[in-house]
Amino acid sequence: MAVPVSVPAAPARRVSVRHFVRLKLRVMGNNFRGQGWRIALFVVGSLVALWFAGTGFLLFAAPGLAGDGRYALLVAAFGGGLAVLGWLLLPLVFFGVDETLDPARFALLPLPRRTLVTGLFAAALVSVPAVAVLLALSGLVVTAGALGGWPAAGVAAVGVVGGLLLCIAAARAVTSAFATMLRSRRVRDLAAVLLAAAAALLGPLQLVGVAAVRDADWDRLTGVAEVVGWTPFGAPWTAGIDVAQGRVWAAPVKLLITALAVVALLAWWSRSLESAMVGSASAGRAPARRDATGGAVAQLFPRAVGWARRDRLGALVAREARYWWRDARRRANLITIAVVGIFVPVMVNLGGSGFTVDSEQGLTAAGDTSPVLVSLSMLFVGLLAAVTLANQFGFDGSGYAAHVVAGVPGQLELRARMTAFSIYVLPMLGVVSVVLAVVLGEPGWIGLMAGTLVAAYGAGLAVNCFISVLGAYSLPETSNPFALNSGAGVAKSFLTLLAMLATAVAAAPMVVAAALLGDAWLWLALPVGAAYGLGAALLGAYLAGDVLDRRQPELLATVTPRR
Amino acid sequence: MTAEHPALALRGLAKSFDGKVAVAGVDLDVPAGSFYGLLGPNGAGKTTTLSMAVGLLRPDAGGAWVLGHDVWADPAGAKQLLGVMPDGVRLFDRLSGAELLAYHGLLRGMDPAVVDQRAAELLDVLALGDAGRTLVVDYSAGMKKKIGLACALLHGPRLLVLDEPFEAVDPVSAALIRDILQRYVAGGGTVVFSSHVMEVVERLCSHVAILAGGVIKRVGTLPEVRGERSLEQVFVEVVGGRTATGEELAWLSR
Known part of the structure; x- marks a missing residue:
């Protein structure tokens, strides 16, 4: 009566996409169980997302509601394109991806790759941001419908859904690919350069865009929009508008472009997924490290921390400094600061005026930026750098137990963490001020920039001390540095925003001083800013x-991952 | 003065997670100089109990004293005397073995020269010297246990609390760990460790406590608990596991 093991009792049933979606919902639901604050965060996050979605919807529906066909193509191409770009870059730079369903967990299941990818993809669609984007861009359906009737609305609807698929596929493929690169010890530096290059592309793009807007040449802008409409960035969104405006032949082609782009991205994702599933085993052997020299204590202290005393504080600083480089998650954050720190101020300060294309002098930076604007952008960079520490204990995970067992005093711990992080960040901030001063052609402003940077950074450290102690959350123990636990996405965004707001308030005096004090501030900013930042951090x-x-x-x- | 106090005293320790009781009032006295085994099936509350005893987890009720120092009221005094290897060996695993030891030593406020000397000795004795600058994250399970033990021993604690020190360890490493622990107890130290490997406990321990369902079921010296039978028989009887399977799982046999 016993059935032998070797023969399965029944042929394996097909695993459908439905299973993945249900699994994701179940995991999300179980994460909420008995965690009131998580539910509250989720609800608040959903409401905020809904608010943004509603605003976006009105924006995208505006050309249709106003009955003005002129702007329809512009809104669809640029607005939609921005959405795709956002999904492409924001997960890398800020938010990470929700890895409720960790691909590695499926490694042992007999699933064909195609089933796995489509399943995980479908599960990725079940998320608050995805729903919000879908709602917002549905405005295009209204626009297309108002301008071209039901057929146009129908095509627009298909286009919007296709566009959403494109967004999600792009986010997954890019984060997964970068995770693979950052994990591999050989090409991780290449990955950093690529990330920098990707962010660098934003600069010229913005300059072109701002210059175009300033010229207010609608024909040329429409021309650009048409071109964007034929790339994957704009294709899904503009298909409906095309139908409404009589270019019916364009719609199927654009939908095809979208479909091809989605398939290509999924194929790319599928390839990097394999290495994510087998984990670090594929990362290759660690390069042969130099043989140990000197005693254990000498080995612990990296050269950059060589000045530190060989005591508790020194050991903490040395370990943190090593971790900022050895932990892929932390390193990814450092790279982000470096990239964003250079490009945001350049964009803000040049973007306000733009490059003027002068027939005699060629490309020149127009000099109508002001100390206040510079201070504001520096404030942003400073607080962005500091906000990296908002979940500094989460990086440690269960390793933090060692500090609890040893009874490390809290003040010592926080001072050491700030010091180690600053070893990396302060030189970066220095470079930012110098580069920006050179680019703006205002070398006299270096003091102002550096002072504001340091003040904002120091105030940010102080704020993030509290955030990191009170609002810590665990990070998943996966090899993907961009991965977040389900539910943590909302928490992370909230704490980040909270920390940034509080820091901005704390550092605002620097901007006010820049506005009120005039030229004297150019000299006073550095000493005052440095003192302010240091004092705030210590306090x-x-x-x-x-x-x-x-x-x-x-x-x-709270930082120990639940198993 | 400390000789009058037990090495570790637990009084009414209790903890529940989300309304589910994990530990329901544990009282335990670990005499100084004893080799104490905390036995229990999976999920009995061993890890929770030990975590509360060493200050890693705040108890809902009750207290813990290390050689008379209250772990929760006087953590500095208690933690000075205490060496801990937590479950799953929670370490800063992106350091090499030597770096990790140096880190733990300095965190404990030790003199750098002493740290260097003891770290070198420990790495040598535990056969971890060959690993060189390999990061602990790339260590095997047995090596991780050994480096965890080294970290707990480095500052010369009077009481050693180890959570599952013999889990996932090969026989060679296990013998080495046993050897070091026996030497430590012979030198006047006290060891408390959790395990569900009867054979190891029977061979090493002077005292045993059996924990099941969050309460202590049996406690005493090894001969007292064991009586005439083997420890395993006592354990299975106390825990009340089922031993025979009947018709179910018939498909496993052909």
């Missing part, structure tokens, strides 16, 4: 350290 460590002392075990529990 933050002092106050947050006390809090940390009281809730070390609780912090350990």
Whole structure:
């Protein structure tokens, strides 16, 4: 009566996409169980997303509601293109991807690659941001419908859905590919350069865009929009508009472009997924490290921290400094700061005026930026750098237990973490001020920029001390540095925004001073900013350290990944 | 003065997670100089109990004392005397073995020269010297246990608390770990460790406590708990596991 093992009782049933979607929903649901604050965060996050979606919807529906066909193509091509670009870059730079369903968990299941990819893809569609984007861009359906009746609306609807698929596929493919590269010890530096190059592309793009808007030459802008409409960035969104405006033949071609792009991205994702599934095993052997020289203590301290005393503080700084480089997640954050730190100020300060194409002098930077604008952009860079520490204990994971067991005092701990991070960030901030001063042709402003940067960074450190002690969350133990636990996405975005807001408020005096004090501030900014930043950071460590002392075990529990 | 105190005393330790009781009031006295085995099936609350005993997890009720120092009221005093290897060996695993030891030593406020000397000795004795600058994350399971033990021993604690030190360890490494622990106890130290490997516990321990369902079921010296039978028989009887399977799972045999 016993059935032998070697013969399956029944042929294996096909695993459909439905299973993945249901699995994702179930995992999300189970994550909420008994965690009131998670539900609250999720609800608030959903409401915010809904609000953005509604605003976006009105924006995209505006040309149709106004009955003005002129702007329809512009809104569709540029607005939609921006959405794709956002999905492409934002997960890398800021938000990470929700890895509720970790591909590695499927490694042992007998699933064909195609089933796995489509399943994970479908599961990725079930997320708040995806729904929000779908809602927002549905405005295009209204526009197409108002301008071209039901057929146009129908095509627009298909296009919008296709565009959403494109967005999600792009986000998955790019993060997965970069994760693979960052994991592999050989090409991780190449990955950093690529990321920088991708962000660098934003600069010229914006300059072109701003220059075009300033010229207010609608014909030329429409020309650009038409070109964008034929790339995957604009194709899905403009198909409906084309039908409405009588270019019916363009719609199927554009939908085909979209479909091909989605398939290509999925194929790319599928390839990098394989290495994600087998994990670090494929990353190759570690390069032969130099043989140990000197005693254990000498080995612990990297050269950059050689000045530190061989005591508790020194050891903490040395370990943190090593971790900022050895941990792929942390390194990815450092790269982001470097890239964003250079390009955002350049864009803000040049974008306000743009390059003027002068027939005699060629491309010149127009000099109508101001100390206030520079201060504002520096403030942003400073707080962006500091916000990296918002979940600094989450990076440690369960390793933090060692500090609890050793009873590391909270103030010491926070001061050491700030110091180690600053070893990397302060030189970067220095480079940012010098580069920006050179680009703007205002070398006299270096002091102003550096001062504001340091002040914002120091204030940010103070704020993020508290955020990191009170609002820590665990990071998944996967090899993807961009991965977040389900639910953590909303939490992370919120804490990040909160930290940024608080920092901006704390550092605002620097901007006010720049506005009120005039030329004297150019000289005063650096010493005042440095003192302000240092004072804020020390005060933050002092106050947050006390809090940390009281809730070390609780912090350990929140950063330990649930297994 | 500390000789009057037990090496580790637990009083009414209790903890529940999301309304589910993990540990329901544990009292335990670990005499100084004893080799104490905490036995229990999976999910019995061993890890939770030990975590609360060493200050990693705040108990809902009750307290823990290390040689008379209250772990929760006087953590600095207690943690000085304590060496811990937590479950799953939670370490900063992106350091090499030597770096990790140096880190732990300095965190404990030790003199760098002493750290260097002891680290070199420990790496040598535990046969981890060959690993060179390999990161701990790339170590095998047995090597991770050994480096975890080295970190716990480095500052010369009076009490050693180890969570599953013999889990996933090959026989050679296990013998080495056993050897070091026996030497440590012979030198006046106290070891408390959790395990569900009866053979190891029977061979090593002077005292045993059996934990199941979050409460201590049996406690005492090894001969007291074991009586005339083998420890395994006592354990299975106390825990109340089922032993025979009947018709179910018939498809496993052909």
